[in-house]
Amino acid sequence: MQVAAANTFRELCAEHGIAVTHQRQVLYEVMQGMSGHPSPEEVYARVKKKIPAISLATVYKNIHLFVESGVFRKMSMHHGSVRVEMNSEAHHHMVCSNCKAITDIGEQELGLVSKRTRLPGGFLVERYAVDVIGLCAKCQ
Amino acid sequence: MQVAAANTFRELCAEHGIAVTHQRQVLYEVMQGMSGHPSPEEVYARVKKKIPAISLATVYKNIHLFVESGVFRKMSMHHGSVRVEMNSEAHHHMVCSNCKAITDIGEQELGLVSKRTRLPGGFLVERYAVDVIGLCAKCQ
DNA sequence: TATTGAATGATAACAATTATCGTTTGATAT
DNA sequence: ATATCAAACGATAATTGTTATCATTCAATA
Numbered sequence: 001m002q003v004a005a006a007n008t009f010r011e012l013c014a015e016h017g018i019a020v021t022h023q024r025q026v027l028y029e030v031m032q033g034m035s036g037h038p039s040p041e042e043v044y045a046r047v048k049k050k051i052p053a054i055s056l057a058t059v060y061k062n063i064h065l066f067v068e069s070g071v072f073r074k075m076s077m078h079h080g081s082v083r084v085e086m087n088s089e090a091h092h093h094m095v096c097s098n099c100k101a102i103t104d105i106g107e108q109e110l111g112l113v114s115k116r117t118r119l120p121g122g123f124l125v126e127r128y129a130v131d132v133i134g135l136c137a138k139c140q
Numbered sequence: 141m142q143v144a145a146a147n148t149f150r151e152l153c154a155e156h157g158i159a160v161t162h163q164r165q166v167l168y169e170v171m172q173g174m175s176g177h178p179s180p181e182e183v184y185a186r187v188k189k190k191i192p193a194i195s196l197a198t199v200y201k202n203i204h205l206f207v208e209s210g211v212f213r214k215m216s217m218h219h220g221s222v223r224v225e226m227n228s229e230a231h232h233h234m235v236c237s238n239c240k241a242i243t244d245i246g247e248q249e250l251g252l253v254s255k256r257t258r259l260p261g262g263f264l265v266e267r268y269a270v271d272v273i274g275l276c277a278k279c280q
Numbered sequence: 281t282a283t284t285g286a287a288t289g290a291t292a293a294c295a296a297t298t299a300t301c302g303t304t305t306g307a308t309a310t
Numbered sequence: 311a312t313a314t315c316a317a318a319c320g321a322t323a324a325t326t327g328t329t330a331t332c333a334t335t336c337a338a339t340a
Contacts, residue, residue, distance in 0.1 A: 019337060021287065040327085055289040060328065062287095081327060094263045109260055120249055122277035123234045129271040137262035159306065161318065180296085195320040200297065202318095221296060 016069040026050050027062050028071070037075055037083040037102060075129075092130035098139035105132065156209035166190050167202050168211070177215055177223040177242060215269075232270035238279035245272065 009028055013020045030046045031038070044059045063084060066072045073085040075093070090107040110130065117125045149168055153160045170186045171178070184199045203224060206212045213225040215233070230247040250270065257265045 019286070021337070023288070053289075055291090057290080057329080058288060094259060094261075096263075097266060103261065103263070105259060105263075119234060119245060119272065119274075121234075121243065122280070123236075123243070123245075123272065124275045124280055125272055126237060126274040129273055131269040131271075132259065132263065132265055133269055134259075134266040135264045140262070140264055159317065161306070163319070193320075195322090197298080197321080198319060 012071060016071065018065060018069060023047075023051060023054055023058055024062055024065075026054075027059065028066070031066075031072065031084065031086065035086050036104075037085060039081045039083055041081075043084070092128075092132065094132045094134065094136070096136040096139055097133055098135055101136055103136070152211060156211065158205060158209060163187075163191060163194055163198055164202055164205075166194075167199065168206070171206075171212065171224065171226065175226050177225060179221045179223055181221075183224070232268075232272065234272045234274065234276070236276040236279055237273055238275055241276055243276070 009025050010020055012028075013024070018024070027043070027047055030050065031043055034043070034046065040056070040060050040063055043063065044054075044056050047054055047059060063072070063082070067074045067084065075083050075085040087104050091104045092107065092110055094103045094105050095101075110132070119125060149165050150160055152168075153164070158164075167183070167187055170190065171183060174183070174186065180196070180200055180203055183203065184194075184196050187194055187199060203212070203222070207214045207224065215223050215225040227244050231244045232247065232250055234243045234245050235241075250272070259265060
């Protein structure tokens with residue numbers, strides 16, 4: 001299990017051409033174990049339990065590295081800080097305009113995305129990121 | 141014209157229960173005259189031409205006030221700072237994943253938004269904010 | 281195993297935003 | 311019109327999130 005995970009991470013790094021370090025490995029595993037849209041500070045707090053000496057700068061640098069190399073996806077905030085998307089399935093977000101809570105909703109559950117890949121101005125579509133703004137059950 | 145604008149602003153303030161000050165009036169007019177997704181700093185720079193002594197804090201405070209009272213809409217970034225939505229028509233955004241340019245696209249031009257108003261979990265939909273992620277014509 | 285460029289940790293710097301607080305102003309009652 | 315008083319303002323300190331710097335350490339390869 002531990003070994004398998006390590007191998008997986010090594011392969012992942014090889015694919016993306018990034019060096020394998022202890023910090024990166026732990027960071028990756030910790031992030032895999034988180035759900036929702038963790039902030040760098042939240043990730044830092046968790047990683048610190050395993051590597052107490054790790055620097056916040058290292059966390060930021062590697063989150064960026066992971067995002068740039070496509071290992072994780074950065075989500076389009078609404079929070080006041082960078083957030084990483086941990087849900088790897090195609091989905092969108094429901095944002096409560098009152099309490100600001102953000103909940104995932106599956107692409108099928110939403111069922112609205114057009115498949116057009118070319119838009120006016122010659123814009124080439126990669127994907128749609130839909131934020132549904134409204135009121136969550138609690139706030140209604 | 142000037143008087144009409146002033147009256148409009150007075151009415152707007154009355155509707156939203158906010159006090160009329162010279163700073164707010166100028167701020168509102170300046171913002172009305174801007175297009176796209178201006179940042180607080182950009183708004184500040186423009187307002188300063190009319191009220192050189194205005195404080196950046198006042199600009200921030202009133203942008204928040206306008207947004208909270210529904211006079212203007214805050215857009216869901218991708219920029220690194222708060223942006224205000226100046227396009228009052230129903231539209232969405234195309235975000236270039238390469239150069240980060242953000243362009244408006246009319247809701248009809250996109251033509252994908254479902255009219256469902258209730259989602260799983262009892263979420264009550266107010267509106268959809270769609271970011272189309274892809275490559276602009278220049279970056280392809 | 282030695283080499284060497286990349287990664288790390290500590291921390292300073294920075295940018296955006298918010299809080300504080302003394303002064304000024306607009307709205308209301310006189 | 312004027313006095314009153316809470317609200318708004320301006321100046322600026324403080325805070326937050328993030329990035330840059332740089333000396334030290336480490337991973338990849340030869």
